Amino acid sequence: MNTTPALHRTAFVFNGSFDKSIDSFTDYVTKFIEINRGNNRPLLIRISSSGGVPEVVFAFCGLLRQVQVEGHEVWVHVLSQLCNFTYMIAEVADKVYMEPSASFQFGQMTARVSGNIIKIADKKKHQQQLFDQLCDSIVKRSKGKLKKEEVSAWRAKHISAQEALALGLCDEVAPDPEPQEKPTNKSEWVMRVSGSFANQADIYNLQIALNIFLEDSANTGRPIRVYLTSQGGTVAYALALYGLLLEAQRLGHHVTVHVIGQAYSCALWFATCALKAGTVLIDSYAMLMFHAPWIDEIAADLDDIDDLVAVQLAVYKQTRALLKQIPGFTEALISEWEVGEDRFMNAAEAVSLGLGRLSTDKPVAA
Structure with missing residues (x-):
């Protein structure tokens, strides 16, 4: 041996x-x-x-x-x-x-x-x-x-x-990651999440790139910035990237999720991956949106439909818990919003609910 x-x-x-x-x-x-x-x-x-x-x-x-x-x-x-x-x-x-x-x-x-x-x-x-x-x-x-x-x-x-x-x-x-100070002497590694979480190949490619970054000792302690603009997509794919970004923080990387355009549906709770241990920035022009998840058409025996819906509700219970990390997203608020129309928020409203802070980055003149 x-x-x-x-x-x-x-x-x-x-x-x-x-x-x-x-x-x-x-x-x-x-x-x-x-x-x-x-x-x-x-x-x-x-x-x-x-x-x-x-x-x-x-x-x-x-x-x-x-x-x-x-x-x-x-x-x-x-x-x-x-x-x-x-x-x-x-x-x-x-x-x-x-x-x-x-x-x-x-x-x-x-x-x-x-x-x-x-x-x-x-x-x-x-x-x-x-x-x-x-x-x-x-x-x-x-x-x-x-x-x-x-x-x-x-x-x-x-x-x-x-x-x-x-x-x-x-x-x-796996435990929640501990807060990580953002080092000032190391450049950020940047990844862009754009479009829909419904494209499995795109999400997998992002995971591969992030996995390679995490396993390279030259990147120890290097901060990560995620530029996010997404209309939502498939919950399972969003969770796959979400989990890997949590692991990045456990490994000592400060993660900044920067909402630069839209964060609709599952992209809204996706931003919380950096809420406790990293940084969430929201551009002043960004828009965010909450709704309860949708289910594609189900074709099944009547006896099976309740079981299939129950699985989706169980998954929603888990992503609902991610939303409740945002201080203003109380049980009462979510219960009210999930039965209504799509709930859109501008950047200021999202910040007032506790989802990060407004971005203060300014363009640098040439």
């Missing part, structure tokens, strides 16, 4: 579905094994995933087990959501920690079968075997707190980070 002190970790970030498109991500892990053979460098995977193909997930889990066989611990950091079969990645890991706003989601397996009608029963049996492996992994990780009969009956089950910790499905819920 290699008993030398562990080397500094290697960290990868992933956001997406586990299907054939993960080949390049799998290549990174394979290369990690090759480069680090003979040492004990830990592998950290920062992850958000909507689910994927069971066999693809199983293959990735097998690769992670080989990482462990080679003498490396595997750590998993859940930034936003892990859904259905992708939870098995957490079950394989040596350590799992979650953002406070992260969650696990489980439901009945959707199966598609075709072919010889005489053999359909066998194909269904195979799908059931895949689902049983997921259920077994959840039960195993819970160390007896959950029973297979209970897990296999879950329909649209949402488990918050705090609930996951109590059930033994994760090891730790």
